[in-house]
Amino acid sequence: MTQLISSTQSLQHQNQPLLHTSNDEEIIELYLNQVNDQGHPRYSKRTQESYYRDIKRLRIFLDDQTLANIKLETVYAFIEWLKNPPAYLIDQTCRRSTQHPEWRPFYKNGLSASALKQQLASLKAFYRWLSDIGYLKSNRNPFSYLKSAKSTNTLQPKRQLYKEDLLAVAHYLLNTLPTLPAGRLQQKLLRQRWLWHAYLLSGLRISELIQHNTGHIYSEVVSSNKIWMIAVTGKGRHEPEPHPLPDAFMEELWHYRDALQLDPWPNTPEPLVLSLNGKKAMSSRSSAHNEFKDLIHQVSDHQQQAGHYDSANRLANASTHWLRHSFVTSLLDISSDIPAVSNLARHRDIKTTLGYDHSELQTLKDILNNFAQTVTQ
Numbered sequence: 001m002t003q004l005i006s007s008t009q010s011l012q013h014q015n016q017p018l019l020h021t022s023n024d025e026e027i028i029e030l031y032l033n034q035v036n037d038q039g040h041p042r043y044s045k046r047t048q049e050s051y052y053r054d055i056k057r058l059r060i061f062l063d064d065q066t067l068a069n070i071k072l073e074t075v076y077a078f079i080e081w082l083k084n085p086p087a088y089l090i091d092q093t094c095r096r097s098t099q100h101p102e103w104r105p106f107y108k109n110g111l112s113a114s115a116l117k118q119q120l121a122s123l124k125a126f127y128r129w130l131s132d133i134g135y136l137k138s139n140r141n142p143f144s145y146l147k148s149a150k151s152t153n154t155l156q157p158k159r160q161l162y163k164e165d166l167l168a169v170a171h172y173l174l175n176t177l178p179t180l181p182a183g184r185l186q187q188k189l190l191r192q193r194w195l196w197h198a199y200l201l202s203g204l205r206i207s208e209l210i211q212h213n214t215g216h217i218y219s220e221v222v223s224s225n226k227i228w229m230i231a232v233t234g235k236g237r238h239e240p241e242p243h244p245l246p247d248a249f250m251e252e253l254w255h256y257r258d259a260l261q262l263d264p265w266p267n268t269p270e271p272l273v274l275s276l277n278g279k280k281a282m283s284s285r286s287s288a289h290n291e292f293k294d295l296i297h298q299v300s301d302h303q304q305q306a307g308h309y310d311s312a313n314r315l316a317n318a319s320t321h322w323l324r325h326s327f328v329t330s331l332l333d334i335s336s337d338i339p340a341v342s343n344l345a346r347h348r349d350i351k352t353t354l355g356y357d358h359s360e361l362q363t364l365k366d367i368l369n370n371f372a373q374t375v376t377q
Contacts, residue, residue, distance in 0.1 A: 024067050028055055031129055046207065053098050054122040057082070057105045060089070068135055072142040082119060083110045095286065120146060160325035161318055165303075165311050169196060172299045187259075187276040192295040194256035195273065195288060199320055201249040203327035206288050206320045208232055210281075215269025216240070217250075292320050 032052060034042040043051065061078050062070065091104035111119060124143045131141040173193045180186040198209055216231045228250050231240035253272070254264040260278035262270075271281035273288060282288060296315045303312035 024059070027067070027130070027135055028052070031126060049098060051122055051126070053105075054119050055126060056098055057119070058123060060105055067130065068137050070142055072145055075142045075146065079116070079120070082116055085110050159318075159322050160329055161314055161322055162311070162326075164308070165299075165314055165318075166200065166326065168303055168308070168311060168315070169296065169299050172295075172302060176298075184276060188291075189295075190256060190259045191273070191276065191282075192291055194252055195291055196295060196323075197252040198249065198272065199292070199323040200327065201246050201252070202230070202243070203324050204230075204232065204243075205324065206292075207285055210271070210273050210283055210285060210288055213269040213271050214266055217245070289320055 032043065032048045036042055041048075058078060059067070061081050062074070065074070085106050089104050090106045090109065091102070092108055095107045096103045120143070124146070127136070127141045127143040130136050131144075173189070173196065177186065177189055177193070180189060195209075198204065199206070202209075204212075212230065212232065217228065218231070219226050219228050221227070228245040228247065229242045230245055232243045233240045257264055257278075260274065262278055271283075273282040274280065275282060296318055300312045300315035303309075303315060
């Protein structure tokens with residue numbers, strides 16, 4: 001059974017199953033390795049890992065019960081298990097890949113509300129596919145009976161850093177470096193400075209930053225002006241696409257490499273993020289994320305001591321993806337060209353970009369203030 005099913009193939013309920021197998025392992029492998037009409041994998045490696053983890057949790061819960069025989073009451077019991085798993089299935093030390101021999105299905109505790117929602121959405125999609133190919137008994141999908149998640153249009157707090165937060169980080173980087181002795185602490189802060197600016201100035205995702213190298217960066221001359229570009233193979237894409245970079249991005253890259261006593265522009269491609277001594281690549285997404293968290297927690301402490309409590313709280317809770325949100329929002333603050341901002345953010349749908357545009361809120365506020373004056377004065 002080596003032929004993969006195209007993810008775009010029209011699958012209809014039939015009396016006969018499309019796949020003649022009762023092996024759960026084989027069916028999971030086929031699901032994760034679907035291809036599109038162009039022969040490209042439907043899922044990125046990271047998405048495959050995420051889906052495999054979600055399915056593996058279910059299989060651990062089912063024990064010797066097969067995927068095809070699951071019932072609705074089993075689904076409800078599984079949900080409670082996800083919220084309160086047994087202690088021996090919880091890793092209290094770190095998150096590990098599902099391929100790691102010491103992997104555990106849970107980290108520190110059971111799933112949060114948001115993680116549970118994602119887990120169930122993943123399994124709903126998986127079981128729809130199982131139903132479509134006739135793998136389920138009587139084509140009954142127990143996950144289809146779960147109530148749909150609430151609309152994503154409901155009001156949620158924005159996960160972004162504001163200008164005061166960004167300036168606080170810039171001030172910390174500028175003033176802390178001279179106080180550190182030469183050595184590991186200084187090297188660490190230099191790398192944190194580069195990571196911070198790389199995220200902030202480009203809108204690159206953390207995985208994109210560590211997967212690309214200097215060979216992906218090139219320049220073009222347009223109207224006598226040099227424009228720096230990076231060829232990014234972004235989320236859900238299979239071919240690299242050109243993405244412009246501000247001059248400040250390149251200046252920070254050269255500053256970082258100079259601090260490591262490396263040539264500003266190597267003859268052969270080198271990683272964009274390196275080990276502290278600059279000898280090898282930082283290839284771990286979690287390591288890059290931890291560096292980011294370490295930096296902003298330091299700044300959060302400074303903001304807390306200075307009495308800037310709202311800023312300290314935002315920084316303490318921020319992730320690298322918050323900087324991507326801030327990147328898009330800040331662009332919209334200085335430009336009304338939404339299609340251009342959508343292009344810079346590499347959004348597939350301009351509606352995604354519009355979700356970041358809050359310019360109409362100021363207009364609404366002015367209208368409300370004028371209204372209040374007319375009815376209270």
